[in-house]
Amino acid sequence: MKRVGVALFSLVAGLTLPAYAGGGGGKSNPPAASGSAAPLSPHKPEPAQSLSAEVLILHATNEKKGIDARIGKLPELGKSPFSNYDSYQVLDRARLPLKKDAPQDLKLPNGRTLQVGLLDEPEHDSVRLAASINRPSGKEFLRLLEVKAHVGQAFIVAGQSYKKGILVLVIRVVK
Amino acid sequence: MSVSRELLMRYHDGAVSEAEARLVEEAIESDPALLEELEAYSELGSFVRVWAEANTDKHFDIADSVMSAIEPSKPSPRVSSLLPRVATWVSLGAAIAAGSVLVARSWSAPPAVIGGPHAAGAADQAALSAPASSAAPEVSAALEEEPAPPPATIESVDFGKNTGSVFVVSTDSSETPVVWMPDDGEPDDDNEDRSKSL
Numbered sequence: 001m002k003r004v005g006v007a008l009f010s011l012v013a014g015l016t017l018p019a020y021a022g023g024g025g026g027k028s029n030p031p032a033a034s035g036s037a038a039p040l041s042p043h044k045p046e047p048a049q050s051l052s053a054e055v056l057i058l059h060a061t062n063e064k065k066g067i068d069a070r071i072g073k074l075p076e077l078g079k080s081p082f083s084n085y086d087s088y089q090v091l092d093r094a095r096l097p098l099k100k101d102a103p104q105d106l107k108l109p110n111g112r113t114l115q116v117g118l119l120d121e122p123e124h125d126s127v128r129l130a131a132s133i134n135r136p137s138g139k140e141f142l143r144l145l146e147v148k149a150h151v152g153q154a155f156i157v158a159g160q161s162y163k164k165g166i167l168v169l170v171i172r173v174v175k
Numbered sequence: 176m177s178v179s180r181e182l183l184m185r186y187h188d189g190a191v192s193e194a195e196a197r198l199v200e201e202a203i204e205s206d207p208a209l210l211e212e213l214e215a216y217s218e219l220g221s222f223v224r225v226w227a228e229a230n231t232d233k234h235f236d237i238a239d240s241v242m243s244a245i246e247p248s249k250p251s252p253r254v255s256s257l258l259p260r261v262a263t264w265v266s267l268g269a270a271i272a273a274g275s276v277l278v279a280r281s282w283s284a285p286p287a288v289i290g291g292p293h294a295a296g297a298a299d300q301a302a303l304s305a306p307a308s309s310a311a312p313e314v315s316a317a318l319e320e321e322p323a324p325p326p327a328t329i330e331s332v333d334f335g336k337n338t339g340s341v342f343v344v345s346t347d348s349s350e351t352p353v354v355w356m357p358d359d360g361e362p363d364d365d366n367e368d369r370s371k372s373l
Binding site: 075076078080155159 | 324325332351352356
């Protein structure tokens with residue numbers, strides 16, 4: 001029994017110690033399943049996965065067309081004031097990489113431009129981002145919106161008139 | 176005339192020939208001290224006999240003694256039960272599983288979120304927040320135990336010359352901050368209908 005105990009201790013120690021030697025308690029990412037033959041050291045910091053803002057541009061109307069299946073699960077549309085519209089169609093979907101000092105522009109269906117930029121990353125998988133909407137002339141429509149969100153979280157900018165309805169911009173932080 | 180002590184003892188034991196017996200008896204007649212010595216042999220014999228009888232009950236056999244000493248340390252018959260082996264392998268499997276879970280968890284678990292609720296800063300700051308939406312990637316049961324990240328927060332909004340409102344839409348699974356900003360009626364400069372180009 002003594003030998004079994006020693007073997008068990010060695011096995012558990014061998015399995016667990018390398019995981020914690022990585023300094024992390026969960027901060028290190030798993031080795032990528034790449035074709036590289038070189039093993040990844042747990043001490044080697046991996047580049048942080050860049051985050052993006054996924055913008056879903058919806059057109060809300062009362063044309064009795066229902067909700068576009070491409071929208072997926074978005075229970076907010078069933079709540080007021082979104083429930084005032086019975087039809088939601090996906091007009092566009094874009095992914096804007098979030099990079100500091102490099103704001104990204106997205107042309108909206110109404111000719112205006114949505115600009116999204118990264119302010120900073122206060123925590124892991126968390127960003128502070130700035131958004132604004134400008135008219136084609138360059139005049140501001142929404143001067144500035146600053147949001148702090150984690151990966152997977154979304155916020156909505158809605159209300160702009162567009163073709164017998166309004167535009168609903170669902171902006172979500174994604175990896 | 177004297178006889179040897181050895182002959183006297185054999186005479187006492189009756190292990191002498193007739194000639195030797197006659198010789199001893201003649202010596203005793205001439206020397207009464209030999210008779211006393213002969214009587215002493217008798218007493219000694221009685222003593223030895225009594226001692227032997229007294230120790231007869233305490234029968235000591237070295238073979239039995241050794242065997243009795245060995246008996247307790249004799250290994251018990253080996254029971255060929257499967258239970259100890261099964262328990263050993265179950266323990267080993269559990270240890271491997273626990274180690275694997277720890278390794279996988281340390282590789283994949285995101286760090287715990289640090290920080291409290293967001294403090295309202297500027298006067299126009301709208302402290303609206305929402306938890307992670309339901310569209311977030313599925314997480315394992317182990318990760319679900321970790322505290323949920325603080326909800327999304329609209330830290331500030333500047334409507335400029337326009338008007339708008341900020342509120343939260345709550346659902347069963349999320350609370351999403353919303354900036355509602357209707358058009359102010361001011362037409363865009365080019366006033367072009369771009370919907371046809373989409």
